[in-house]
Amino acid sequence: MIEIELDGKKVEVTEGSMVMHAADKAGTYIPHFCYHKKLSIAANCRMCLVDVEKAPKPMPACATPVTQGMIVRTKSEKAIKAQQSVMEFLLINHPLDCPICDQGGECQLQDLAVGYGGSSSRYEEEKRVVFHKDVGPLISMEEMSRCIHCTRCVRFGQEVAGVMELGMSHRGEHSEIETFVGDSVDSELSGNMIDICPVGALTSKPFRYSARTWELSRRKSVSPHDSTGANLIVQVKNHRVMRVVPLENEDVNECWIADRDRFSYEALNGPERLAQPMLKQGGQWQQVDWQTALEYVANGLKQIKTDHGAQSIGTLVSPHSTLEELQLAAMLTRELGSDNIDYRLRNAEFAAFEGVRWLGTSIASLTQVQRALVVGSNLRKEHPLFAQRIRQAVRKGAALSVITSSSLMADRDAWAINVAQSTIVEADQWVEALAAVAAAIGKTNGAAAPLAPKNEPDAAAQATAASLLSGERKAILLGNAAAHHAQASSLLALANWIGAQTGATVGYLTEAANTVGAQLVGAFPKNGGLDAGRMLAAGSGLKAVLLLNTEPVFDSAAGAAAADVIGNAQMVVTLSPFKANLEFSDVLLPIAPFTETPGTFVNAEGRLQGFHAVVKPQGEARPAWKVLRVLANLLGLPGFAFESTADVLRTVGEAGALPANALNNATAANAVASNGAAPAPVVASIYQLDSIVRRAPSLQLTADARNASTAPVASGQAEEALA
Secondary structure (H helix, E strand, O other): EEEEEOOEEEEEEEEOOEEEEHHHOOOOOOOOOOOOOOOOOOOOOOOEEEEEEEOOOEHHHHOOOOOOOOOEEOOHHHHHHHHHHHHHHHHOOOOOOOHHHHHHHHOHHHHHHHHHHOOOOOOOOOOOOOOOEEEOOEEEEOOOHHHOOHHHHHHHHHHHOOOOOOOOOOOOHHOEEEEOOOOOOOOOOHHHHHHOOOOOEEEOOOOOOOOOHHOOOOEEEEEOOOOOEEEEEEEEEOOOOEEEEEOOOOOOEEEEOHHHHHHHHHHHHHOOOOOOEEEEEEEEEOOHHHHHHHHHHHHHHHHHHHHOOOOOHEEEEEEOOOOHHHHHHHHHHHHHOOOOOEEOOOOOOOOOOOOOOOOOOOHHHHHHEEEEEEEEOOHHHHHHHHHHHHHHHHOOOOEEEEEEEOOOOOOOOOOOOOOOEEEEOOHHHHHHHHHHHHHHHHHOOOOOOOOOOOOOHHHHHHHHHHHHHHHOOOOEEEEEHHHHHHOHHHHHOOOOOOOOHHOEEEOOOOOOOOOHHHOOOOOOOOOOOHHHHHHOOOOOOEEEEEEEEOOOHHHHHOOOHHHHHHHHOOEEEEEEEEEOOOOOOOOOEEEEHHHOOOOOEEEOOOEEEEEOOOOOOOOOOOOOHHHHHHHHHHOOOOOOOOHHHHHHHHOOOOOOOOOOOOOOOOOHHHOOOOOOOOOOOOOOOHHHHOOHHHHHHHHHOOHHHHHHOOOOOOEEOOOOEOO
């Protein structure tokens, strides 16, 4: 440790730290623009000039290493004058357009200009003008004359997103931040550039000119999309969600969120919101009141149970639903006498439950891994924030190995991560490829691999094995396609064996916000009921189907065929925030999305995260847990006297505590050679994951959505392309 004196106080910091780090530790604010704790040091803006004793001129705090006994003054006359001079320089060409700037009220330049700017300018020359750029549907670069060239956005692209989409061209007063050869900004993390821009040069295109920051109420929430469980600040005006930004949580999402977390809110205010219960009568949809709709559903379920038995009733639930909603859906189905409930709509294999399939380690630990093997994932698109953490680990020297298909990883650069070893084979060969890695490890360790590969391990398998046998902190991560695979148990058994031989943790990246939670509440058949695959197969025999927050045509492996199967049922009830499943539903019940209901998600690492409603439900929409509770009461089912989500949560038990042996315990005996079964199709686009992102207009205009979709967007609802 090195001790310095900062404004008369002694501060101890590690060797190699900068004066800015010492100031942060001491709680002393030094004005700055280009410095950001998550980015490399550029020392562009010079706003952080401080007075260092014996230095002939002021020094930038962000780029001046501490030395033993250094004396630094941040409030001396020398430092203040230097900072004021830099501010005057920065404002020479800055347009005085704060009244119309979207950044007004949360602008670093505006704030610091109050303290360090002059009351008038000494310059009378014309200000320079920088022409606007069109970089896509998410980021507005309409007012680039405001840019102060801090290069935060450039460094974010290179260092965090992994793609240098913005750069600085020209020199001096002709310098501009721009994309090159007219490209758009297409990173799945691009919206974070808006947050880190210290001025109003980069702003949110969907939010542009919608509200002033001081008009917005700020409320905490949790993302309902992928399994990161990103913490959010939802900004609200007049009971309407206006903007979503990250809530910093170093253990989960750091200070970043993915674009689908940021911009999907558009769907919540869109034209496809379902605002009133609806019944289909004579082929025509009619709006009805809640009492009529729920009595219709309750009477229909009673009649079908009487006529065809309880096993003719099935429930398909979305893993994007809250823990409480999933618990009540499972309870209702089982109290009716049926075990036909499942959340695994995209799976091709439905193995017996042997333990919760989760990440197997903490999210924060992904940044510190030294060796990693990812199997069956499009890591960057499926889990942008996990990919970002692994990208940081690779930048620090970690070696990443990959076994996946060409549809998930077009080339070694597709993930914007330096991949050390890659095995790109079709999905039906993943078991063979992983078995080859296991054989190579077994040969080195003198252990018998659980499954002998058909051929000798090739160079890639041997290199992957050697990588996993070296280093200390190691992780084997199974992606969405591996979880949905027709031989998911074989992949898991091989991964567990490799993990045991190499000391690596083994886990699933997990598909949705509450995939782990769905397992904890038992939202799957336990006693011989039909799984999702059989419920969506021809001849399932279902007469009544309850669909909770899901659209099987888009959300299941059955795809378009699901409509024909479900359409054969006598009664199909859809509980959704949107006008969904119109072609085969008989009843539509409007439920509240995550912003309009309290609830709980359990993310990939098993972290229990509760949240509250941030706005009132739109129209006649009601929280799904209340709808299910009232429906159960109308059916006369016992055990549904819940007054709040907290009451429901207590019935789940220790939902947030994953025991050490909670990971699915598929053993070596479960590993079998390829059986020729077709693996499940995968979601082709990052913006087709759930019903909310499918209806967010700006997300559907991005390059990722356009490249994945082969069908036009109809009435705001994007078609899902299955590879």
